[in-house]
Amino acid sequence: MQRIYFDANAGSRLRTAARHELNAWLDGQSRLTAETPSNPSSVHAGGREARRLVADADMRIRKFLSASPERLRLVYTSGGTEGCNSLIYGFYAGERGHIVTSSFEHPAMKEALARAVERGGEITQVAPGADGTIEVESVLSAVRSETMLVSIMLANNESGAVNPLLELTRSLRGAGYSGVIVSDITQGVGKLEFDLADLFAAGVDAVAFSGHKLGALPGVGVLVFPSGETGMSSGSQIAGRCNFYSPLLVGGPQQGRLRAGTENIPGIISLAGAVDEIAGGSDEARSRERKRLAGLRDKLWEMLRAKADCRRLTPTGEKAVPNTLLFQVCGVRADDLVVGFDLLGFSVSTGSACGSGKQELPQTALVYGLDQTEAAEVLRVSFDWDVTEEMVDCFSTAFAELVRRAGLSE
Amino acid sequence: MNQHQKILVAMSGGVDSSAAALLLRQQGYEVVGVAMQVWDYRNHAHNSSRATCCAPADFDDARRISELGEFPFYVFDFEGSFDREVISPFVAAYQSGLTPNPCIECNRKIKFRELYRRAAMLGIDAVATGHYAQIKRVSEDELGLFTGRDLAKDQSYFLFMLTQEELGRTLFPVGGMHKREVRALLADEGAVIAEKDESQDICFVTGSVGDFVERYSGRKTDGGEIVSRQGEILGRHGGVHNFTVGQRRGLGIAAANPLYVLQIDAVNQLVTVGEKADLDTAEFFVHSLSSTRRAVFPESGEKDFLVKVRYRQQALPCRVSFVSEDLLKVRFTGELTAICPGQLAVFYSPATDAEGDREVFGGGTIARNLEGEQLREYRRDSGAGERGVI
Numbered sequence: 001m002q003r004i005y006f007d008a009n010a011g012s013r014l015r016t017a018a019r020h021e022l023n024a025w026l027d028g029q030s031r032l033t034a035e036t037p038s039n040p041s042s043v044h045a046g047g048r049e050a051r052r053l054v055a056d057a058d059m060r061i062r063k064f065l066s067a068s069p070e071r072l073r074l075v076y077t078s079g080g081t082e083g084c085n086s087l088i089y090g091f092y093a094g095e096r097g098h099i100v101t102s103s104f105e106h107p108a109m110k111e112a113l114a115r116a117v118e119r120g121g122e123i124t125q126v127a128p129g130a131d132g133t134i135e136v137e138s139v140l141s142a143v144r145s146e147t148m149l150v151s152i153m154l155a156n157n158e159s160g161a162v163n164p165l166l167e168l169t170r171s172l173r174g175a176g177y178s179g180v181i182v183s184d185i186t187q188g189v190g191k192l193e194f195d196l197a198d199l200f201a202a203g204v205d206a207v208a209f210s211g212h213k214l215g216a217l218p219g220v221g222v223l224v225f226p227s228g229e230t231g232m233s234s235g236s237q238i239a240g241r242c243n244f245y246s247p248l249l250v251g252g253p254q255q256g257r258l259r260a261g262t263e264n265i266p267g268i269i270s271l272a273g274a275v276d277e278i279a280g281g282s283d284e285a286r287s288r289e290r291k292r293l294a295g296l297r298d299k300l301w302e303m304l305r306a307k308a309d310c311r312r313l314t315p316t317g318e319k320a321v322p323n324t325l326l327f328q329v330c331g332v333r334a335d336d337l338v339v340g341f342d343l344l345g346f347s348v349s350t351g352s353a354c355g356s357g358k359q360e361l362p363q364t365a366l367v368y369g370l371d372q373t374e375a376a377e378v379l380r381v382s383f384d385w386d387v388t389e390e391m392v393d394c395f396s397t398a399f400a401e402l403v404r405r406a407g408l409s410e
Numbered sequence: 411m412n413q414h415q416k417i418l419v420a421m422s423g424g425v426d427s428s429a430a431a432l433l434l435r436q437q438g439y440e441v442v443g444v445a446m447q448v449w450d451y452r453n454h455a456h457n458s459s460r461a462t463c464c465a466p467a468d469f470d471d472a473r474r475i476s477e478l479g480e481f482p483f484y485v486f487d488f489e490g491s492f493d494r495e496v497i498s499p500f501v502a503a504y505q506s507g508l509t510p511n512p513c514i515e516c517n518r519k520i521k522f523r524e525l526y527r528r529a530a531m532l533g534i535d536a537v538a539t540g541h542y543a544q545i546k547r548v549s550e551d552e553l554g555l556f557t558g559r560d561l562a563k564d565q566s567y568f569l570f571m572l573t574q575e576e577l578g579r580t581l582f583p584v585g586g587m588h589k590r591e592v593r594a595l596l597a598d599e600g601a602v603i604a605e606k607d608e609s610q611d612i613c614f615v616t617g618s619v620g621d622f623v624e625r626y627s628g629r630k631t632d633g634g635e636i637v638s639r640q641g642e643i644l645g646r647h648g649g650v651h652n653f654t655v656g657q658r659r660g661l662g663i664a665a666a667n668p669l670y671v672l673q674i675d676a677v678n679q680l681v682t683v684g685e686k687a688d689l690d691t692a693e694f695f696v697h698s699l700s701s702t703r704r705a706v707f708p709e710s711g712e713k714d715f716l717v718k719v720r721y722r723q724q725a726l727p728c729r730v731s732f733v734s735e736d737l738l739k740v741r742f743t744g745e746l747t748a749i750c751p752g753q754l755a756v757f758y759s760p761a762t763d764a765e766g767d768r769e770v771f772g773g774g775t776i777a778r779n780l781e782g783e784q785l786r787e788y789r790r791d792s793g794a795g796e797r798g799v800i
Contacts, residue, residue, distance in 0.1 A: 335486055335487065336528065336531045336532075339484050339532060340531060340532050342482065342484075343442065343532055343533075359487070372490075402531070405531050405532075405533060
């Protein structure tokens, strides 16, 4: 049975170009029988070859992230979770200050923050506004003179809400905030058009994202700093204390001692392949593609709401990433729908795909004010890069069947 | 049965349900495995140590079986329902001096109801569990529920509430097997399941029930008096929820002969004790009836059955008579035994069938040996009957 994959926010399928990169690497591995280019730190020929592969991939990824690639410093990690942990641990370790964040961050960020303040400190969580996104004003009023760190995600993984990170950063710096600004940009990369160098120029200190949401292998992610003195953007100075980045993983001297450990070569080169594919074509082509996805998403919404009593939780227009639709199906349990869809060949989810065992309630739905019962009726559809209108139609038909059965079984 | 092709199998990760799922696969059915998480460790502090079921390792075992059998497996969250429909009434019943059987309530309100509902939702016609019980055709238009072939493992007692309609949609794949054959099946399939504590105790309580009830309700009662049948005060107790009829331990009273709990009055917090001979009951009442088939219980006159008044007991001969709608009087015709109000009485056929299996006709909730008006009052006061407390 041909399956239809509508759960890209949990993990995008491996992009074709990424697959080619990996095949080439595997072929290369088998050719070199005496040496396997697996450690870029080694002095010998194998090491140099590995270093070349990583450097080459790095250039391509930087070009994808900015029109001024020389202004970015990339550090490769094991994924988004390590990235979020690094952002927090790296800039706030043992302080007793104040942190401002949003109330719908990914668990990796939330838990990293919670653990950071165990030894002292306080967190203020800013709730989204009525349109489902974080408002600049809310963050500004939460920031105090003793605020040391601000962490607001670029886009929410469950609802797809896009937060005004650039505007927020400018406002914060403009208002005199001199603490650290970091962001989990995982769900925005590849879905939104932005230049990371602009974010750094505005005053962001570091960002992190995951590779497999872009169609690379799972197990690789990126931490991005402005190049130059690591950890300090132009606007960031904590009075009386230097706040350079402190690495999460220590050990060998890899990656300029910013992240110890042998680099994940297949992961990194798969990421280069993936971003090449995403970036392929002109700005205009990419813009058209984003519009296509948004159009299909909105068409799907219209079809679903015609078949059942639904409530949309994903913001409209530019306030959401184009591929995501989070919605409540009133009176029908979402975990039943997920399983029902699975058995019919469709992959969707109810929220973060991070638990084992039962499906978790989507936290963002709760943050948006739904109660536990309503949140248990919330489903997330997130298109992958190859979505077609036909897939959307099939999904809609399957939805109608499941809703009919739910009505029968009540 | 081969009118159904796709079966929804309830899997706990234990030997029986795992074998049931694999057996269905062997027989050519399409299987979808489902586990019910009724207990999330992270949320409960009522138990001092691990509860016996719903550990993440249990679901890993079930998941491995699904990988072996190449069928999909899902875990569903039943915590809210389980708390509302099983644990909460359980605590309330204990506090009323009754001895509930939560496994019956779970089967009735959660397990089977949710299984059927989910099956309908997923477009599946029939469900299966690993219970040791059998379903057979007994006439042209009726099915009957029977004891499992392995009488030492028979679980038909817990299934008496299944209706005729439900029997038509349910399979018990290992019901006709002996436990050793079930283990052999798993071994043949190369399935390795951690030996779990398969005690029939309550899955959500470790330690004493009394402690659990106190912690769950957050209340300690003042307790009351322990009295003899003649009303003589023999001692004090710390709350009726610590006692069950027939109990001998924990009374804290020195006496010439062992004393047993005869009766519990939750309203006045009185526990009446007596000697073993006083425990035996000649007759009792049963209400909140259900039957697996039509016209099973007498609507006038009397009928003979075998009855089990607790799970771990031999079925005893009795005579059942109609009192009023949804109320039967039961009189032991042979050996007598103690009865516990709140427990379930399940009625079996006096004779076995051609294969040596015994049919289960249904059952209901046991009530004190009260008549008519007194019984209605008792039911109202203890919240039994209409409110569905066990």
